[in-house]
Amino acid sequence: MSTHYRVLSGLFLPLALGASSFVWSAGAEVPVIAISSQGTSNANSAEANDASVLFYNPAGMARLRGTNVSQPFALIAASTKVENKGTTRAQDMGQAPDTGPTADCSKYDCMSAANPKPAMPAVGPQPGGIFPAVLPVGALFATTPYNDSISLGIGVFSPGGGNLNYKSDWFGRYFIDSVAIETININPSMSIRFDDKHSIGFGVSAILGHAKFKKPIDVNKIAPYLFKSIINNNKGLIEKLNGDLGSPLPVDELAPLLEGIAQFVPAGVKDLLIPLFAGGGVPTLGQFNDVLIPALNNVSLTDPTSTSSATVEVYGLGYGWNLGYMYQMSDKSRLSVSYRSASDVRMNGELDWDFSDLRASELGNVVTGDLPAFLSEYYRPDVDARLVFTIxxxxxxxxxxxLNDRLDMMMSYTFNKSSVVESLSVELINQTTDTKQGPVVLAQNWRDSFTAAVGFNYHWNDKLTLRTGLQFDQTPISGPTGRHPGLADNDRWMTSVGLGYEVDKNTSIDFAYSYMYIMPGISNYHERCTGTYYEGSAAQGASECTADGGTFRGRFYDSHAHILGLQFNKKL
Incomplete structure (x- = not known):
């Protein structure tokens, strides 16, 4: 078996690990790629000591001799706490939406209110661990010389993503229940060495992506929009009227329905409805819309203490490229410059509604017969979904x-063009019902950010190297109004210690431990979409949206992560 084949045959072993990712680092970037880099808090992009240099700067492959394989593996244990600061839901039943900068529980329904009106499922205690207890992260890198000037390599790693899992009854449930975004980058690369001082490198990337979101639905948001769908689809209420809108409808056939409705609606509604059909007249669709819908919009069709949810799951592919230059300034110093392009991972899948735990009110049973079935068929059917995730x-x-025979110093600065991320939008496509479902949009409006690190190597002897480093990551989140609970990021500090040990001339291992501290963060994220339309918009078309509305007000604190890493390096 050739050396080249042995290298390539093991490339897909780390795919499952490479898909794992961690939400808090440079927005949604994984904090650990290689363990030899982790030991210096990722300050060593110009060191070029093993095959993982392919990720940091492919030009560094020219410094390696022979065929090199590096397989890093890390475990991340992260935790945070979140405190409710007056999260409010958008109002229904004729009340104004919550648009104020601060919570007013006397006017708006706070999620922590003891007796909210309208009612809703009980709010449980604030969530504790919202991250997986232990999250594995893995990668694989391999390089080999093609000739004296050209080296080839390939890397498999996760460039970004996230994994959060709140409790389904937490106070911010109408904003997010759980989210997982996973990516795998397959990155073949090439370097060219011109002389002892100059080398360049470049690579292309195929990025596999998977995303899954789940959030409960505020069932009170369903009521105001149902009656028009019921009438237009000639179902529910119209079936119970035993006729169609173009035929005379005898009052005696309407009486049982009107009497049933009158049990649950204000007394004045019956007086509005009976004249509509009095004398066997011919009600028009406009009369239904003008009289019936406004009369019943303020009456719940649902049991407001029941629940429902929506889940989006999509898969897709994206592409990108990277290039680098490395300059050997002297026998002891070198400079590295590298660039990795933005990548749009285009994913397709489905939005699935779950109404299995939704209960209709008595009126809802009268006018729809089977409310969950009606919603699934006419108002909120499962639909195709499309998401573009930008890295x-x-x-x-x-x-x-x-610095001397024993001590190395390294520094790294990374500029992240994160302002390209304006929103995370799930488009709902291929819809066939009259009531369209607008996109689900998580507004971000990120700013550009940076990462800076400094690190040191201390060569204890010919076999053992000790490492340490400090890193600062600036968050791309611009402020409290952009801090959605699905990405509760903030500025981070990471300090690391590590070591490298040469087992023999062809085998070495790296070990590292990092502690990441995330600064406390305040969130005041307002969702403008209130059920079907954006606030202040009554027009169809571009104004359509799908969300619950309200304002998430919370404080994230005591946020940190412990990261343990191990890497095996082999020269073949």
Whole structure:
């Protein structure tokens, strides 16, 4: 078996691990790629010591001799706490939406209110662990010389994503229940060495993506929009009227229905309805819309203490590229410049509604017969979904120098063009019902950000190298109004210690431990979409949307992560 075949045959082993990712780092970037880099808090982009340099700067492959394989593996244990600061739901039943900057529980329904009106499912205690207890992260890198000037390599790693899982009864449930975004980058690369000082490198990327979101639905948001759908689809109420809108409808046939409705609606509604059909007249669709819908919009068709939910799951593919330049300034110092392009991972799948736990009110049973079935068929059917997940571009500048025979110093600065991320929008496509479902939009409006790190190697002896480093990540989130609970990021500090040990001339291992501290963050995220339309918009078309509305007000604190990493390096 050739050396090249042995290298390539093991590439797909880490795919399952490479798909795992961690939500808090540069927005949605994984904090650990290689363990040899983790030991210096990712300051060593210009070191070029093993095959993982392919990720940081492919030009560094030219410094490696022979065929090199590196397989990093890390475990991330993260935790945070979240405190309710007056999260409110958007109002129904004729009340104004919550648009104020602060919560007013006397006017708006706070999620923590003891007796909210209208009623809703009980709010449980604030969530504790919203991250997986332990999250694995893995990758694989391999490089080999093609000739004296050209080296080839391939990397498999996760460039970004996230994994959060709140409790289904937490106070922010109408904003998010759980979210998982996973990506795998397959990155073949090439480097060209011109002389002892200059080398360049470039690569292309195929990025596999998977995303899954789940959120409960505020069932009070369903009521105001149903009657028009019932009438237009000639179902529910019209079937119970035992006729159609173009035929005379005898009052005696309407009486049982009107009497049933009158049990649940204000007394004045019956007086509005009976004249509509009095004398066997011919009611028009406009009369239904003008009289019936406004009369019943303020009456719940649902049991407001019941629940329903929506889940979006999509899969897809994206592409990108990267390039780099490395300059050997002297025998002891070198400079690294690299760029990785932005990538749009285009994913397709489905939005699935779950009405299995939804209960209709008595009136809802009268006018729809089977409310969950009606919703599934005419108002909220499962539909195809499309999501574009953008991974921002980044420019890195790194410096490495040997201060003396034992001590190395390195520095790294990365500029993240994260302002390209304006929103995370799930488009709902291929719809066939009269009532259209608008996109589900998570507004982000990120700003550009940066990462800076400094690190040191201390060569204890010919076999053992000790490492340490400090890193600062600026969050791309611009402020409290952009801090959605699905991505509760903030500025981060990471300090690391590590070591590298040469087992023999062809085998070495790296070990690292990092502690990441995330600064406390305040959220005041307002959802403008209130059921079907954006606030202040009554027009069809572009104004359509799908969400619950309301304002998430919370404080994230005591947020940190412990990261343990191990890497095996082999020269073949």
């Amino acid at each position: 921002p571009s980044k420019l890195n500048i790194g410096f490495f120098t040997e």
